[in-house]
Amino acid sequence: MQQPRILIVDSVGASGLPYARLLARLQPMEVRVEASLPDALESLAGGSWDLGILTLRARETAALLCSTIHKSDPQLPMAVIDFHPSEERARGCLQAGAGDYLDSARVDSDLEDLLVRLLSASRRKGAEEVLRRVVERPYSFDDFLGESPAMKQVYAIIDRVAMSSVDVLVTGDTGTGKELVARSLHRRSRRAAGPFVPVDCGAIPDALLESELFGHERGAFTGADARRMGLVECADGGTLFLDEIGELPLPLQAKLLRMLQERRVRRVGARQENTVDVRVVAATSRAIEQMLARGDFRRDLYYRINVVRIDLPLLRDRGDDIGLLAEYFSNRAVQEMGRKVGGLSTDAYQVLKNYHWPGNVRELHNVVRRAIAMTQSTMAGVDDLPDDVVAAAGRAGADAGSVGFFAQRAEQIARFERQYLHDLLTRHLGDVSAAARDARLPRGTLYRLIKGHALDVATFRRET
Numbered sequence: 001m002q003q004p005r006i007l008i009v010d011s012v013g014a015s016g017l018p019y020a021r022l023l024a025r026l027q028p029m030e031v032r033v034e035a036s037l038p039d040a041l042e043s044l045a046g047g048s049w050d051l052g053i054l055t056l057r058a059r060e061t062a063a064l065l066c067s068t069i070h071k072s073d074p075q076l077p078m079a080v081i082d083f084h085p086s087e088e089r090a091r092g093c094l095q096a097g098a099g100d101y102l103d104s105a106r107v108d109s110d111l112e113d114l115l116v117r118l119l120s121a122s123r124r125k126g127a128e129e130v131l132r133r134v135v136e137r138p139y140s141f142d143d144f145l146g147e148s149p150a151m152k153q154v155y156a157i158i159d160r161v162a163m164s165s166v167d168v169l170v171t172g173d174t175g176t177g178k179e180l181v182a183r184s185l186h187r188r189s190r191r192a193a194g195p196f197v198p199v200d201c202g203a204i205p206d207a208l209l210e211s212e213l214f215g216h217e218r219g220a221f222t223g224a225d226a227r228r229m230g231l232v233e234c235a236d237g238g239t240l241f242l243d244e245i246g247e248l249p250l251p252l253q254a255k256l257l258r259m260l261q262e263r264r265v266r267r268v269g270a271r272q273e274n275t276v277d278v279r280v281v282a283a284t285s286r287a288i289e290q291m292l293a294r295g296d297f298r299r300d301l302y303y304r305i306n307v308v309r310i311d312l313p314l315l316r317d318r319g320d321d322i323g324l325l326a327e328y329f330s331n332r333a334v335q336e337m338g339r340k341v342g343g344l345s346t347d348a349y350q351v352l353k354n355y356h357w358p359g360n361v362r363e364l365h366n367v368v369r370r371a372i373a374m375t376q377s378t379m380a381g382v383d384d385l386p387d388d389v390v391a392a393a394g395r396a397g398a399d400a401g402s403v404g405f406f407a408q409r410a411e412q413i414a415r416f417e418r419q420y421l422h423d424l425l426t427r428h429l430g431d432v433s434a435a436a437r438d439a440r441l442p443r444g445t446l447y448r449l450i451k452g453h454a455l456d457v458a459t460f461r462r463e464t
Contacts, residue, residue, distance in 0.1 A: 006051045008033045009040040009069065037065060044072045052078040054098070056089075063092035070097025100443075142184040144177065145328055146321035150313035154181070161308050162188035167260065169305045170283040172312030175360030178283040179243060181310055185281055186239040194238030199231050202247035209252055211268050214259075220269025232265050235278045245282040245305070246291055250298065257301045280305065315357040315364060322364065326352050329365050330380070333372035340454035341372055342414055345379040352385075354393035378453070379414045418453045425450075430460035 010033055034040040043049075052069060056062050062082070069078060079100040080093045090101040141155040161168065162185050170178045179198060186196045204212050211220070215230030232240060242248075248256065259265050260280060264273040282305045291297040315322060330343045344352075348371065357363055367389055371380040382390055428434040432450070436443040450457060 005030045005047070005049045006032070006053065007040065007043055007049045009037065009052065009054045009065070010035050037068060040069065041072050044069070044076070049073070049076055052076045053081060054078060055081045055083070056093075057083045062089045063096045066093045066096035066098045142187060143180045144184070145325055146318055147324070148313070148318040148321045150318055151321060154310060154312060157308070157310050158184050158188065161185070163190060165279055166307040167280045167282070167305050168308045168310060169288075170281060170310045170312065171288065172283075172285065173314055173358075173360055174285050175362030176312040176314065177361060178285070178312060179241065181312065182239065182241040182243075182281040182283065186241075186279075189239070189279065191238050191279060195235055196239050196241065197231050197235035198241040198243060200243045202244040206249055206252075209248070210255065213252070214255070214265050215267040217267055217269035220267070224269070227267075230265065230267060232259060232278060233274060233276055236276045238278065240278045240280050242280060242282045244284055244286075246284040246286040246288060246297060250296075253298045253301050257298065257304060260301075260304050315360040316355075322353050322357075323349055325361060325364055326368050329368040330372060333369045334454070337373060339372055339375075340378070341375055342379050342418070342452045342454065344368070344371065345381040345414070347382050348380055348385060351382055351390055351393040355389050356392060377414075378418060414453075417449060418455075421449060421453055421455055425455065425457060425460040428460075430457045432457060 008031065032043060034043055044052075052073075054065060054069065056065070062080070066078070066080060069076070074097070077099045078097065079102060080090075080098045081102050082089060082093075085101075085103040093101050141151075141158075144151065144155070158181065168182075168185060170181045172178055182198070183196060186192060199213065201209070211224075211228070211230065213230050213232055215228050215233060216224050218224060218227050242256075259276070262273075263277065264275050266273045288297060288302065292299055292302060315325075326344060326349060333339070334341050334343065352364065352367070359366075367386060370386065371384040375381070375384040377384075424435045424439055425432075428438065432446060433443060436446045439446060441449075
């Protein structure tokens with residue numbers, strides 16, 4: 001899918017560049033800054049834009065600039081960032097076609113809400129998908145989610161080495177995301193258009209491993225009725241991901257080492273070798289240094305694959321990422337299952353944060369999905385979590401009495417929020433903008449609350 005295209009019209013100069021950088025950090029997108037109205041109009045005429053942002057300093061031009069841009073492209077969702085905000089200027093800009101008006105002093109904190117609001121209003125093809133990515137994937141890097149220092153270090157290494165051709169070793173416990181690292185390296189590399197071939201070395205029987213990896217000729221062994229290309233050759237021009245490389249038997253490690261050194265493979269039963277152009281990303285959840293000490297893994301192969309090493313942290317060492325991931329998995333589960341559930345309660349989040357997560361992110365994903373599927377309340381609580389998770393979290397320091405308090409508090413808050421939103425939308429006939437003004441909430445915040453309580457705004461409009 002194409003990246004969203006955002007046009008920033010900078011009426012004074014230099015003020016638009018910081019916003020371009022902020023936008024680029026939120027989500028991959030094309031951002032163009034035009035320093036004058038004529039240049040902006042030329043850009044509008046030359047292509048389709050998903051969003052428009054106008055920065056204002058000059059007092060007398062606010063409504064005129066908005067009106068001119070709106071007439072040039074009436075379907076373009078547009079926001080104004082004003083360095084001299086006032087009610088009168090806001091009214092003029094909104095009447096002239098702007099979809100939103102922001103005080104420049106608050107943009108850094110409100111920028112994500114701004115994108116949500118504008119993309120919600122966009123009728124451009126693909127805007128709905130862009131909105132989904134912005135809303136659902138905060139603090140993200142490719143398929144990863146999290147902003148802990150440990151994960152930021154992982155992102156930085158991926159970013160630095162992806163475009164090179166060096167082989168990479170990824171280490172980490174089961175469920176930490178080793179294949180996600182490999183796919184991210186592939187996606188960001190010059191080989192992105194080539195194949196990505198994952199191989200689970202621990203899932204293939206030893207007797208079949210050599211022919212699976214390197215292929216075989218017809219008649220090479222009983223049952224080899226035809227020539228077959230191996231997975232290494234299938235990855236030619238792309239990336240070969242060797243998951244659980246520590247499971248390879250020593251004889252096959254020697255053959256893999258030769259392939260890595262020569263970039264050539266010989267199929268089982270063949271006399272000649274074939275050249276391959278592959279990048280290898282290897283991964284293991286085993287303590288590879290101990291395997292080296294025991295002689296279970298070849299040192300020369302280790303040195304060959306360990307050009308760059310990426311160590312993935314345990315989920316319990318990622319701090320607030322647990323809450324971010326739980327919220328994301330909860331929102332996805334609600335949408336996929338069609339449940340009218342507002343997400344996880346405060347006490348449930350506390351239990352998840354106290355649990356030690358031996359299965360890491362994969363286990364968290366499954367636990368959250370189970371809670372959303374099992375709950376019979378408007379919020380998934382502690383009772384919807386597996387007993388062993390709750391018990392282990394309690395032993396880790398959660399006080400059983402305080403969990404009960406949080407459960408009751410969360411239920412009361414959820415009940416209040418839902419009733420308040422229902423009354424608010426009823427009073428304003430489903431007009432979210434008017435409701436947000438009445439509630440003195442940013443529209444993006446109100447949209448999230450409405451979505452969290454699975455309320456359908458259209459039903460309030462139909463009641464009229």
